[in-house]
Ligand SMILES: Cc1cc2nc3c(=O)[nH]c(=O)nc-3n(C[C@H](O)[C@H](O)[C@H](O)COP(=O)(O)OP(=O)(O)OC[C@H]3O[C@@H](n4cnc5c(N)ncnc54)[C@H](O)[C@@H]3O)c2cc1C
């Protein structure tokens with residue numbers, strides 16, 4: 377059975393984002409037998425987006441053009457995708473599980489009177505709809521969900537599908553956007569870089585990171601002492617920087633710094649995917665967590681199931697020979 | 701014009717969770733306010749204190765026990781609460797939850813609706829956006845700052861790679877608040893006393909009455925521990941023994957020179 381799959385292609389530079397090519401790979405797999413795959417690319421100027429469209433190998437590309445598509449708000453993206461759903465009669469719409477998808481997918485779903493399968497890492501057709509795997513409880517569990525409602529909307533986790541190589545599009549069409557400047561109710565004013573002092577985390581051979589499991593700022597000296605015994609820098613999870621225990625420039629993860637040290641020590645960090653993407657490139661990972669089911673152990677070479685307040689001082693002692 | 705905060709009661713994150721078929725066994729868990737929603741409540745309170753809105757209203761959908769979440773928000777300073785009473789299992793489908801929430805939000809003269817970015821348990825990250833779509837309100841997710849300016853809302857949104865988008869939203873607007881957006885307050889003793897006199901409206905929305913309704917858009921099929929591709933070597937035992945076992949592994953695995961007593 378052939379199913380029609382539509383993906384969002386996000387313009388970036390002269391092409392589209394890497395995740396757009398990943399969505400295309402997922403779409404071709406789900407469309408079966410080379411079934412129709414379409415890509416929608418919202419743009420203020422279709423002629424300027426031709427080159428980007430031509431990288432979407434094998435897809436029928438719809439350039440949804442209009443002056444309101446200058447900022448990629450959820451409203452703009454949802455309106456463009458909605459228009460493309462109508463033209464293509466898609467059974468399934470794939471968006472990236474990124475800031476773009478978080479913003480656009482629920483608006484689109486509300487219009488289609490359905491819910492979104494968010495953050496999916498796999499998708500399959502079932503007899504009466506679609507099933508998907510995603511994470512629940514911040515990565516502690518795999519959650520299998522299903523929907524019978526078509527068209528279905530899903531946001532796909534980055535890296536879940538290997539990107540489809542760029543190639544020429546099957547066809548490129550231009551569509552006038554239904555969203556006008558007058559009707560638009562949200563508007564991008566500017567994009568700027570968040571100020572970051574950048575303690576030299578990214579350059580350190582050793583990073584020792586504190587998580588909420590450290591229990592409070594009064595225990596962070598344990599992390600600092602271990603980092604200094606290992607000759608490394610101190611990093612943190614978002615829970616720690618949000619709580620103000622450490623400054624924001626120490627945060628490692630999708631909304632912080634990406635590190636790839638020779639040694640990464642995670643202390644009281646659960647291992648949510650947004651943290652893991654920031655440290656997955658580390659050569660050797662040690663995780664200390666009192667919960668044997670913590671997802672961080674899935675990303676570690678050595679796991680210690682224990683209280684950080686016991687293990688950290690013992691390790692620091694052993695490294696410095698403090699107890700002779 | 702009021703501010704409405706959407707708050708979900710979720711299991712304490714330090715609980716031991718046991719998968720049971722499509723979801724976890726919820727029979728013996730403690731519950732609290734979804735962490736993200738504490739930031740939404742704080743943002744609502746700050747807007748009221750700045751005089752930008754008249755009242756700060758908290759809305760929750762959940763079983764009888766979820767009234768505790770409302771009480772906590774009232775103790776933090778919210779003015780009144782609305783409790784959509786329903787079986788916990790009815791919360792599994794974000795579309796129906798959003799529809800019920802949208803139904804009550806519509807009547808609150810809401811200039812701004814503040815949701816959390818994500819529920820810590822189900823983690824769908826969409827109920828706020830669905831409410832916005834259903835009510836045709838403007839919307840932004842992953843919001844780290846909100847301010848009113850010239851009759852509009854100006855928000856900052858977190859993007860990838862440490863970038864921030866500044867977005868202008870016409871009112872009324874729904875925003876999903878990201879953690880770290882502010883510093884959520886704790887309930888004071890006075891706040892707790894005052895909360896007892898604050899009104900809470902109870903509503904039993906028909907669309908959430910039956911957890912097994914065929915109207916559900918998303919069904920929970922199975923919850924399981926993830927299979928781990930590369931399983932870590934697990935060390936347990938007395939701290940000093942574990943430390944002694946760790947050092948040679950770090951030296952060879954990471955390929956770094958360790959100083960001091962490590963040799
Ligand atoms: C859009 C978005 C972007 C995000 N960006 C980032 C990011 O860049 N970086 C990031 O880190 N997170 C990010 N997050 C948040 C992420 O999802 C998690 O909430 C966060 O990483 C949790 O931090 P944590 O592991 O320290 O805390 P928790 O998840 O609360 O984990 C604490 C851990 O400590 C353990 N523990 C408790 N006490 C002890 C003890 N005494 N000894 C040993 N172990 C103990 C517990 O078992 C638990 O596993 C983002 C989320 C979203 C939605």
Ligand SMILES: Nc1ncnc2c1ncn2[C@@H]1O[C@H](COP(=O)(O)O)[C@@H](O)[C@H]1O
Nearest residue numbers: 706707761815816818819824825826827
């Ligand atoms: N049962 C509920 N009652 C009130 N608000 C909710 C409920 N479920 C979700 N929300 C709101 O929607 C946000 C996102 O939830 P979710 O889409 O389930 O991850 C939460 O942070 C809450 O603000």
